[in-house]
Amino acid sequence: MEISEIIHEQSYTRQIIENKNSYYGFYNAGSMSEFDVIVVGAGPAGASAAIKLASAKANVLLVDRADPPGSKNVSGGVLWGDSLSQVAPDWEKGPVERYVEAKGVSFLTKDSRISIDFRSKKFGEYKSGYTVLRTKFDAWLAKKAKDSGAMVVSGVTVDRLSMKDGKVIGVEQGGETITSDAVILAEGANSRIAIDSGIKKKPSDRNIALGIKEVIKLPEKTITDRFGLSSAKMGFASEYVLGFLEGGVRAGGFLYTNKESLSIGAVISMGDLRKNNQTYSFNIIEQFKEHPFIAPLLEGGRVEEYSAHLVPEGGLTVDSIYGKGYMIAGDAAGFTFSNGLVLQGMNYAVVSGIVAADSFLQRKEKGIEAGANFSNYMDNLSGTFVMKDMKNFKGVDAVTWSKSIHQTIPAIAEEAMLNIFSENGEPKKHMLKILLKSMAGRKESKKELAVDLYRMMRRL
């Protein structure tokens, strides 16, 4: 038997033999670079970019520090929208957990919960989102990239961008340079490479939050019943304002249902953590889990996974998302949106990755030179919801991290609700009166609250 016949179908070796991809660089003939594009980071942004590029027969290298790719990635876990279908039309049959049919938003005080629980038959017509478990999901996406013909290297951490005459000409690792016509930086919120290469300032604590997450194992049926879901395929996703934490630490919580587990976590203000001299985020997720209205939802579950990750807050945090020979996509560019009601980033990551890939291909058609300036990336992205959301919700962090959202409003609401619902033999008061009364009794200046309320209405 010929060796080539028995080589495993998906293997790199087979792909080379069958010339399924372009490892030998026939696509970038004429250029001196080893690869057309090097994509750093195999999260949703990088993997989407790599799939798009490889499908267009570009010679692409996708590098991730984890092995398998993405195995250290963290997300609460709802991938909103349908952007991924542009590069992976079958993604809904891929490693998704449950389709979100019920959405919640709650304010939690020490003793109470004030919630909106939104369920709609119309969620069937609109695309809401799927819960995903990132370790599975990211590995699946990276495999897609490999199957499309990208060279995928995992378990290696890229040190920095390789620069020559002010242009990015590739990446550096272990003292060696690998060259490419373009680099797409999709390294996530840490942005070590962008910072070390001098194309991004170190983000301030205000722009960074810490996300922590646990996966809690529960039987499929228990989850479906406990959250009142219509089937095992349907899921629940809720955000919480945690207005009861020790030391007044500001944090948002989330709870999502997967097939056979729950994802529970919190996004905590870095500034608050530092102020409280806490390096220990564990305590916060414990407080959340022990809350009287959360604990019953977790009952009987067993913690299977614990992880922590940075979340960029406050939208676009880089001066420029492109330059000579490079583009920045996903969290690395600051493309996240969190307003206390939803926390999104994966969808922005996917779209920005695809647009970066398109922008490279666009330039390529016209004959690219190594180190070309990718201003078209910004132009192309401006036409998508990514840039539109970033513009519309600029400054939203001032609201989401405001004392009003985290403490004042929940406290007022709690007092008001108690007033409305408790039967103390007195005649019922008008709602507005109750609100005004409980507001008047607070130490917080009315002005601060008014400003926050105004901002909230404008920006959310």
Next chain:
Amino acid sequence: MVGLVNAEPPENAGEYKNVLIFLETRQGKLAKPGLEMISVGAAIAHKVNEELIGIVMGNKIEGLVQEAGEYGCDKVIGLKSKDLEDFRTIPYSVNLSELITELKPNILLIPATRNGRDLASRIAVRSKTGVTADCTELDIDPAERILQARRPTYGESTLAEILCKRHRPQMATARPGIFSVPERDPKRKFVSEIRKTTIKKEFLKKEIVSFKPKSTLDLTSAKIIVSGGLGLGKPSGFKLLEELAGEIGASVGASRPTVDMGWIERDHQVGQTGQSVRPDIYIACGISGKAQHIMGMRLSKNIVSINTDASAELNSISDYIINEDLYKVIPELIDAIKRRKSGEKKPAEAPA
């Protein structure tokens, strides 16, 4: 000898009888792990009315053959040669397999020490049979005379029973420190035989050029272990543990990172890549209790965990939990033990 052999089973399994054990020697003495095979080997053999035959290999082995009989072998065979003085894989495995061909034992037990595992692997291939490694339970099905070899797997969480139905001998290696050494009885009756052998030159190509003995700490037979982890924070933390250990006659154990960092010698390491221990009390000081560590100590009769972190994994398998800074409680514990020994009362409780 070069070439491949296949795994055809012998057709005459019924002809195989008796339990053979390999009594490992170390520096001219019978080593403990080998002696541990005697009680379990005898139990298995006698259950089916067969004999326990001990094998001793070496040069000056007369005394050792006698000793093996006194410990409880029904029969002891000594293989004597200058070339067998030190353990070497090929001469040992060639000679032992010749004995197997001759004696046709139903079962062969070897201690799962480094040389024992080395030997067992080669014998199994030479005899075209299977071997169950690192067993902690051994029994026999009296009807079929099938060895029921059980070994912990999946991080000591499950016990797998492994059988070798069609091939003979049925082999197992036994984990040191699990089976007890029987009482030695100088009056015990047994049959013994010493055979002189010569080893072919071609089997003696490996030379032992030097041997540096080291005194090793045997934690497997310790009754009390005081063990330290990264929570000690500094190498000198082990001084405090030694003080406590000295007070209660304990040995000192350690988690792997403390060994890797050079805080303490490697032979103190407990766990998957260290020693498996089962003392009466295991006092874990500043050990989080990762799976690899737990594997090596969870069979301890009593476990005490001193840890500042109430949610340390080790706490979930502890009989006693002291959720405090070890630098605070260990000195207190030492004082309390001293007081108890001297019959003194705690100052506050002492009558005025």
Next chain:
Amino acid sequence: MTLEIVVMIKQVPDSQEVVIDPVTFTLNRSAARNVINPADENAIEAALRIKDKEKDVHITVITMGPPFAETALIDAMARGVDDAILVSDRAFAGADTYPTGLTLAATITRMGKFDIIFAGEESTDSSTGHVGPGVAEFLGIEQASYTSSTWIEDEFVYADRELEDGIETVRMKSPCLITVLTNSNVPRNPTLRMKIDSIKKGIKTWSLADIGLKPEWVGLKGSPTIVKSMRTINEKKREGKKFKAGEMDKFVDELVSKGILKL
């Protein structure tokens, strides 16, 4: 003449990520990634150190495993190993140590000349340590197990074996097999450059037919042992009784009165 070194490696679930369930005491390996068996990383490093020192050394790394074990081979090549062979066939499934040794020995025989074979002392998932010496027996060659270092001097292979009671230095002629202790050296990291080059170079995949064995000799069929049953080890129920600082006298009383501690 080229010194031919073979390193046998195995892909195992990362035991650092395998967690024990504190309630059921079962092992949760679902989350665990597949990695090169730790001792095998040390075996690769031991081979590379010989290559660093001697001239004209060629190293091949081999594994018997499923197709996805390719990543372990690529990883090994990216550290400086020259070639890699994956021996993969459905017929190999369910092998115990005997047919595993046979399959690897047949693979090595098919490769042609070899001088030194390296293996790990044992694997973290089956931890028998039988495969390495088993291969040596199938090939009829000398071996040194549980070694902390290996070197070549005057055409001899030397190795330090770490035994329970001391360190034994042995000297042999090649061909021979060496098993390497976990943590006996610090394995080098693969670089991006080397990973790219290894992927470009690719690995060889051999099947049962390539190594000339019969299906009934390998895998489950060729295994003399069978797993009859598995049971959870009955765990002693542990109470987790709490004592505070300042209560050490009470604690000692408790241990002594229950006969746990004898003073």
